[in-house]
Amino acid sequence: MAVVRCKLASLLLQTLYLCRRLDAPRYRRVSPTSGEPQKLIITEETAAVRPHAVAAVLRDITFTQERYDSFIELQEKLHQNICRKRSLVAIGTHDLDTISGPFTYTAKPPGDISFKPLSQTKEYTATQLMSLYKTDSHLRHYLHIIEDKPVYPVIYDSNGVVLSMPPIINGDHSKITLKTKNVFIECTATDLTKAKIVLDMMVTMFSEYCSQPFTVEEAEVVCPDGKTCKYPELAYRKEKLSSEFINKKVGINESTEKIAQLLTRMCLLSQPTGAGDEIEVEIPPTRSDVIHACDIMEDAAMAYGFNNITRTTPRTYTVANQFPLNKLTELLRQDLAAAGFTEALNFALCSQEDIADKLGKKISETKAAHISNPKTAEFQVARTTLLPGLLKTIAANRKMPLPLKLFEISDVVLKDETKDVGARNCRRFCAVYYNKSPGFEVIHGLLDRTMQLLEVKSVRGDGYHIHAADDSTFFPGRCAEIFVRGKSVGRLGVLHPDVINRFELTMPCSALEMDIEPFL
Structure with a gap:
């Protein structure tokens, strides 16, 4: 999902103020009534793990059991979605009356960090905590984020008390309770923009319960370069769009004033500018999901009511067409099935061994796209060839009557620096013949039949031809490269006995693999 929707938390507020016919709240960042703002100092050591941090204070808040449970639940929901399971942002909430600023956000070797974590009875070093939480059903999912780092992030107060070791666990000393009146919120992150959004979301959802509703006390964050920033930002921004755009996209016909009212009902304060049908829309800090005019249009449609939109017949008719490659x-x-071959469908992911060692190749030569955090050894890379999948299928069906004739037409993934994602899909055709004899003539005949179907003649130049080639996957002297219109599109031949043995097969096997896309 390209954009994480933050509507879930704000819809409750919208419903509340709609029912009570009240204006949407105005969130404000305020200075402390006495003294200096709380300060969070970031040291340069954090650059190796989580370089960013933001902070704020909810002053004189009143918790009930319901509010407290909701506060904890909101943290967990944010951790799972916009925080991407704490990999982008980790939220720490602390009872400000139990700690003393200024606070220091730094990073130390795990053996140098020692504190009593939340819900524990004694102190542990960071190294011991990583071992302790490996069996924890909740926290073990986050250990990998910093486990292999030389230093772990940690936040101290001015007395050396550990507030938290993000993104794993908070300290027990500063835990919040129903009696907590002042909450210090810190968010450490690898993405500063996401950290600002998460902090805004936390404080706006619970500032209503402060003695001054909808106000948040600012905190200063001092960066390693000495630059000071104040958080939360609680930024309101304005967007302009036309009522014609909304009417056309939604399929309604309402006046500019009516659409402005609909958007205001959705807590997007709106009013006509007077310049034609232009509407100025104010986006509050609770709506980080609104990044485009289409998002505003969607809110207008929700306020209007999807069931109230008149069903109409499209003015134009289009005929769908199948993608040529498909x-x-x-x-x-x-036609390949008609030729006596059975189609197989295999996984797009495989092990490094399948596409490299077992085929007599080096993994560095395969242009394989690697999975950064594979769950099993069977799914480490995206396949660069269809051949291993078919050979494993044969190995799983060795009790079937011979010969075994299989084929697969599917995509492989190859690294390509010219693509924006660094890789590309390539449609391949692969067939194997497994019998007591290699059956090279059978595979060669299938190639001729395939070229006949593709209307490519067996001539040099504008047609196709095969030429002897060397490939570690195939038996020496029993491999040929396929050329179509002078361009290499694949290879066929008798598999090397070592390759056959590595896939736990006992009979000779011949194979053909070629690209399909050049024939379009």
Whole structure:
């Protein structure tokens, strides 16, 4: 999901103020009534793990059991979605009356960090905590974020008390309770923008319960370069769009004033500017999900009521057409099955061994896209060839009557620096023949049939031809490269006995693999 919707928390407020016919709240950042703002100092050591941090204070808040439970639940919900399971942002909430600022956000070797974590009875070093939480059903999912780092992030108060070791656990000393009146909130992050959004979301949702509703006490964050920033930002911004745009996209016909009213009902304070049908919309800090005019249009449609939109017939008619590559693939599947081969469908992920060692190649030569955090050894990389999947299918069906004739037409993934994602999909066709004899003539015949179906003649130049080639996957002298219109598109031949043995097979096998896309 490209943009994380933050509407869930704000919809409750919207409903409340709609029912009570009240204006949407105005959130304000205020200075402390006495003394200096709480200060969070970031040291340069944090650059190796989580370089960013923001902070704020909810002053004189009143918790009930329901509010307290909701406060904890909101943290967990934010951790799971916009925080991306704490990998982008980790939230720490502390009873400000139990600690003393200024606070220091730094990073130390795990052996140098020692404190009593939340819900524990004694102190542990960070190294001991990582071992302790490996069996914890909740926290073990976050250990990998910092486990391999040379230093771990940690926040201290001016007396050396540990507030938290983000993104794993808070300290027990500063835990909040129903009696907590002042809450210090800190968010450490690898993404500063996400940290600001999360902090704004936390404080706006619970500032209503402060003695001065909808106000948040500011905190100063001092960066390693000496730059000082004040948080939370609680930024209101304005966007302009036309009522014609909303009417056209939603499928309604309402006046500019009416649409402005609809948006205001959704807590997006709006009013006509007087310049034609232009509407100025104010986006509050609770709506970080609104990043485009389409998001505002969606809110207008919700306020209008989807069931109230008149059903109409489209003014234009279009005929859908199958993607050419998929159409060619479907046609080939039918004729290859008619040629006596059985189609197989294998996983797009495989192990490094499958596409490299077992085929007699080096993993560095395969242009494979690696999975950064594979869950099993069977799914480490995206496949760069279809051959291992078919050979493993044969190995799992060795009791079936011979010969075994299988094929697969599917995508492989190859690294490509010219693409914005660094890799590209390539449609491949692969077939194998497994019997007491290699059956190279069978695979060669299948190639000729495939080229006949693709209307490519067996001639040099504008047609296709094969040429002897060397490949560690194939038996020496029994491998050929396939050329179409002078361009190499694949290879066929008799598999090397070592390759066959590595896939736990006992009979000779011949194979063919080629690209499909050049034939479009």
